[in-house]
Amino acid sequence: MDIELRGITKRFGEVVANEGVNLSIRAGEVLGLLGENGAGKSTLMNVLCGLYRPNEGEILIDGQAVTFTSPADAIAAGIGMVHQHFMLVPVFTVAENVVLGVEPVGRLDRLDRAKASAEVATISRKYGLEVDPDALVETLPVGVQQRVEIIKVLFRAADVLILDEPTAVLTPQEVKDFFEVVRALRDAGKALVFITHKLNEILDISDRIAVIRGGRITGEGLPRDLTPKSLAEMMVGRPVSFDVAKAPFNPGRALLEVRDLTVLRDDDAVAVDHLNLTVHSGEIVGIAGVQGNGQSALIEALTGLRRAAGGTVTYDGTDITHASVRARHRAGIAHIPEDRQKSGLIPKFTVAENMVLDTYYDERFSRGPSVMWDHVAEKAAQAVLDFDVRTPSVYTAAGHLSGGNQQKLVVARELSRETLLAIAGQPTRGLDVGSIEYIHKRLVEARDTGDGVLIVSSELDEILSLADRILVMFKGRIVAEFDTGAGPVDKGAIGLAMAGAAA
Numbered sequence: 001m002d003i004e005l006r007g008i009t010k011r012f013g014e015v016v017a018n019e020g021v022n023l024s025i026r027a028g029e030v031l032g033l034l035g036e037n038g039a040g041k042s043t044l045m046n047v048l049c050g051l052y053r054p055n056e057g058e059i060l061i062d063g064q065a066v067t068f069t070s071p072a073d074a075i076a077a078g079i080g081m082v083h084q085h086f087m088l089v090p091v092f093t094v095a096e097n098v099v100l101g102v103e104p105v106g107r108l109d110r111l112d113r114a115k116a117s118a119e120v121a122t123i124s125r126k127y128g129l130e131v132d133p134d135a136l137v138e139t140l141p142v143g144v145q146q147r148v149e150i151i152k153v154l155f156r157a158a159d160v161l162i163l164d165e166p167t168a169v170l171t172p173q174e175v176k177d178f179f180e181v182v183r184a185l186r187d188a189g190k191a192l193v194f195i196t197h198k199l200n201e202i203l204d205i206s207d208r209i210a211v212i213r214g215g216r217i218t219g220e221g222l223p224r225d226l227t228p229k230s231l232a233e234m235m236v237g238r239p240v241s242f243d244v245a246k247a248p249f250n251p252g253r254a255l256l257e258v259r260d261l262t263v264l265r266d267d268d269a270v271a272v273d274h275l276n277l278t279v280h281s282g283e284i285v286g287i288a289g290v291q292g293n294g295q296s297a298l299i300e301a302l303t304g305l306r307r308a309a310g311g312t313v314t315y316d317g318t319d320i321t322h323a324s325v326r327a328r329h330r331a332g333i334a335h336i337p338e339d340r341q342k343s344g345l346i347p348k349f350t351v352a353e354n355m356v357l358d359t360y361y362d363e364r365f366s367r368g369p370s371v372m373w374d375h376v377a378e379k380a381a382q383a384v385l386d387f388d389v390r391t392p393s394v395y396t397a398a399g400h401l402s403g404g405n406q407q408k409l410v411v412a413r414e415l416s417r418e419t420l421l422a423i424a425g426q427p428t429r430g431l432d433v434g435s436i437e438y439i440h441k442r443l444v445e446a447r448d449t450g451d452g453v454l455i456v457s458s459e460l461d462e463i464l465s466l467a468d469r470i471l472v473m474f475k476g477r478i479v480a481e482f483d484t485g486a487g488p489v490d491k492g493a494i495g496l497a498m499a500g501a502a503a
């Protein structure tokens with residue numbers, strides 16, 4: 001099935017998210033769609049999958065114009081979206097999730113479980129999407145849950161699959177397996193649209209690449225004619241540097257001292273196991289590791305979101321092991337959370353309000369019980385400029401910003417106040433290369449002016465380019481340490497430690 005988008009324009013009030021977009025999506029082809037944060041990728045895909053109606057333009061399927069009034073229309077026409085945030089019911093099995101809402105009339109009590117399992121097994125075999133149809137979704141790793149989402153779309157007989165940043169949450173091995181599936185789908189004649197911010201990935205998996213900028217398609221090309229550098233330039237409209245310039249390493253006093261820290265998961269399993277680490281002033285410490293080795297629980301414990309079951313956390317000489325989130329925040333600890341949508345922002349609040357979440361006690365912003373909103377708006381406008389947050393105004397609801405710009409807003413709030421220590425979880429996930437360059441610069445600036453910075457990232461390249469010291473976390477413990485100042489670090493050795501070789 002071939003699709004032709006012709007002259008698609010989509011506006012939100014004053015904002016033109018897509019403008020006169022012409023794009024073809026062909027059977028048996030992976031189309032890579034690349035664009036900076038806020039360029040209009042999600043909007044365009046939401047038009048294609050029936051979630052938004054365009055103000056102008058039309059969609060043609062095999063030459064015939066179609067109108068979608070709901071996602072159900074698009075699904076009926078064979079267009080399926082695999083969302084970035086999975087929409088599965090955790091307490092249902094794989095097969096139940098797949099057939100839910102389709103047959104028989106969406107009622108689980110009338111579901112023929114054996115038939116559903118058999119159908120899931122057939123799809124799973126056909127495209128190499130390995131999964132146990134009878135497993136409960138909540139017991140499955142993220143990479144497998146994603147396969148369930150894809151099976152769900154294929155079960156609805158989709159010929160066109162839209163994959164919105166599918167690799168953002170996957171480990172490198174899962175990405176490899178996932179690419180195999182994408183190729184199998186393409187070879188079976190499906191049309192795929194693949195959205196990612198990772199330039200190497202888009203060059204690897206795409207048959208054709210289209211670049212969107214400011215709501216318009218500004219370039220198209222074949223991977224063999226493009227490089228990460230040329231793609232980055234096409235996308236951002238200026239050269240992007242992948243190197244970070246840092247001042248000489250000159251660490252000061254110990255700012256964060258973690259001793260013998262143990263943290264439990266919700267089910268009481270040990271997530272962080274008698275862990276020790278120190279972050280000094282003027283130093284970036286990077287924690288590398290395959291996701292799921294306790295990094296998230298560690299950050300939660302350091303920022304007060306999760307109780308420490310044992311050990312101590314000392315910040316600038318004070319024991320903060322059991323201090324509240326707010327007390328830590330006030331004491332000058334910045335936190336860039338891993339999941340901005342869960343814990344970073346309040347989507348209904350404006351950009352300005354989100355800039356002062358938790359800071360309104362600050363005497364610069366409040367006098368007595370009342371908040372000085374003019375002053376807040378002014379400060380917010382400056383931070384929006386400084387951190388290149390793309391928003392129509394500071395009075396726009398944060399939930400209306402593109403995903404990447406929401407992330408930049410959190411970073412702007414956390415790094416534009418007086419802090420001593422910044423703790424960042426996956427600080428650049430979902431960001432375009434221009435924004436990554438920008439946020440890396442700001443983190444290095446914080447270090448150069450004497451802050452301590454602790455970064456947890458599953459992107460090894462990010463850790464390598466930023467960290468002065470690299471700690472590898474495996475099964476809740478630090479299993480290896482690498483000093484980047486002492487000559488080039490052996491990537492292979494880090495990889496081995498991440499896989500538990502040194503444990």
Ligand SMILES: Nc1ncnc2c1ncn2[C@@H]1O[C@H](COP(=O)(O)OP(=O)(O)OP(=O)(O)O)[C@@H](O)[C@H]1O
Nearest residue numbers: 012017037038039040041042043400401402403404
């Ligand atoms: N529901 C909405 N209401 C108002 N404005 C919106 C809405 N959805 C998107 N926008 C605006 O439309 C523009 C395009 O956003 P879109 O989400 O399509 O970008 P994107 O390319 O997917 O970005 P990202 O890479 O950050 O996910 C942005 O300026 C965004 O603020």
